[in-house]
Amino acid sequence: MVTIKDVAAHAGVAFKTVSRVVNNDPTVKPVNRNKVLASIAALDYRPNRAAQMTRRKKSGVIGFIADELLRVPYTFDLIRGAQDLAWKNNKELMVLNVNVDKYSIEGAINHLLGHRAEGIIYAAMYHREVELPQQLTPIPTVLANCFDASGRFASIVPDEKEAAREITAKMLNKGYRRIAFLNLNENIIAGQQRKAGAEQAFAEHKGKDCELHIESVIIDDGANERSVTRLRAAELIQSFKPDAILCGQDPMAVEVYFVVQSLGLKVGEDIGIGSFDDWDIIPTLLKPELTTMALPHYDMGQWAINYLLNERTDLVSQTAKFNLINRDSF
Amino acid sequence: MVTIKDVAAHAGVAFKTVSRVVNNDPTVKPVNRNKVLASIAALDYRPNRAAQMTRRKKSGVIGFIADELLRVPYTFDLIRGAQDLAWKNNKELMVLNVNVDKYSIEGAINHLLGHRAEGIIYAAMYHREVELPQQLTPIPTVLANCFDASGRFASIVPDEKEAAREITAKMLNKGYRRIAFLNLNENIIAGQQRKAGAEQAFAEHKGKDCELHIESVIIDDGANERSVTRLRAAELIQSFKPDAILCGQDPMAVEVYFVVQSLGLKVGEDIGIGSFDDWDIIPTLLKPELTTMALPHYDMGQWAINYLLNERTDLVSQTAKFNLINRDSF
DNA sequence: CTGAAAGCGCTTACAG
DNA sequence: CTGAAAGCGCTTACAG
Incomplete structure (x- = not known):
């Protein structure tokens, strides 16, 4: 590999001058700087990062x-x-x-x-x-x-809390009155705080006849987790009769879309759906496309x-x- | 930072001996090796990688x-x-x-x-x-x-070709006879070769009354691509009447699942579905779970x-x- | 088995 | 503005 000394020899200067050029030291005379630059280009020289780090005592x-x-x-x-x-x-x-x-x-x-x-x-x-x-x-x-x-x-x-408050408030402001929040497992922080955020939005909202139902549909039976999203979404649509469903994460929204369609309903018309995460291509793969809170x-x-x-x-x-x-x- | 010399001083040996221990040189007397090891632990010494690289003239x-x-x-x-x-x-x-x-x-x-x-x-x-x-x-x-x-x-x-041949052959062997392959854009290599693979599987299959329909459902209109998967899946199910649909990638399978359900049919019973990629959580999010060719x-x-x-x-x-x-x- | 010297490719600190 | 010397923290090559 070509070193600083090769460049110096090629340019006819001390290798310290090459070092100065490489490190943009302004004190190098333009004539010399240009000679060095030309030699660097000619030899395709690149400073050895490991050597720089060693001497500088900074790893970067x-x-x-x-x-x-x-x-x-x-x-x-x-x-x-x-x-x-x-x-x-x-x-x-x-x-x-x-x-x-x-x-x-x-x-x-x-x-x-x-x-x-x-x-x-x-x-x-x-x-x-x-x-x-x-x-x-x-x-x-x-x-x-x-x-x-x-x-x-x-x-x-x-x-998490503010995100849930924001999207829930947005639903309420759009006129949705009965919101079912199919939450993540409430053992995890996102589950806990989003619940609090949705509740806050309802507390702050002046409208009457509003009802919020929150339940966790990610069940944690020991080692692994399973989703009861499809089951509970179907049941809730019959019993609680939400006009909007908020999903704990976008993959759950996919499940809910299937349930909604299977019941002969239309997302965005008969029932609103919102979610969290902005998970890969899922939100735009769904039709209508999914409104969601993107993780920062x-x-x-x-x-x-x-x-x-x-x-x-x-x-x-x-x-x-x-x-x-x-x-x-x- | 603690250096090889600090360790040497602490252990009462030459710093070269420390270097030997660090590099597992077997010629170090056990007594000295242990002294050095103890000092390394005591001082929490770790060889400086940049210095090693510089001297070895190998970057790793x-x-x-x-x-x-x-x-x-x-x-x-x-x-x-x-x-x-x-x-x-x-x-x-x-x-x-x-x-x-x-x-x-x-x-x-x-x-x-x-x-x-x-x-x-x-x-x-x-x-x-x-x-x-x-x-x-x-x-x-x-x-x-x-x-x-x-x-x-x-x-x-x-x-790509072998993958398409394999999954198509598997469909044929399971008794599916009319396969619609909703392919990727055929400008790209995967689209071209998978088409060839599906055709090969049909050519090799002895069964009669088999029919293969291949069409690209990812349309490339200039700058961006759009999917006509839903539209064409619905039309083909009416016209071509496939008993199985092969999808160019898992996200397309999501779209097809929605279409199949909307027509009152059941995936895996009324119509088989296969795909490519094993894209993140999509295959297990779908019910029934999606059989797919995972990219290697x-x-x-x-x-x-x-x-x-x-x-x-x-x-x-x-x-x-x-x-x-x-x-x-x- | 161990150590003192030389050197990797640079930068730092200093002299001129 | 430029250069010769010293040094970063190691390993190499050699001597004993």
């Missing part, structure tokens, strides 16, 4: 530990948000997938420590509490889509890396707002 | 250029397959997303060149031909899910990195077999 590496991420498609936006900004700031985002079967968090941290990572983003697949090894402490760390029990780290999580993963990824780039150390608990994606289902 | 980096990848969820398996093996072989997989708007291929290659990448995997979002800049040539490169026009690179792509992305990722790890240079054009995921839709 930011670690991204993705805990069980990427089993859900849109979570990749967390990485994308971080990566875009890392790139702009000349940092290397080193992404490590971690999961119970294969790679331990400890392994990932060791790896990043070996690379002298300047910061770490730890991201979870779904909004939850995490417990991180003590080992992390030497490196500035920020959590995305999760928060820690011990309060050692800054974190950003989606504002991209924003959270950006916020997290900005926190590190700005060398913040305050222990904020930040929330990120969902984006209402207005389509045609209610 | 393999680049993964993801062209517009990750807009389709399962394509992440390409990365996962490569990453798992990279990890095992102590290589760093440096993943770079490339897309028209933001990051150029040239930018990605420059980046990798600066890191002295030892090899590059170039992966496309969907099976297609690509044209790569001349710049790539100095580094061993292999293509995944795509192939190049010039024949400069080894590549691995999914065996994970395998292709593994094959590609193995090609590089084994320092192969032969210009193979490898194909990877889809996996038939047997569920209940036909």
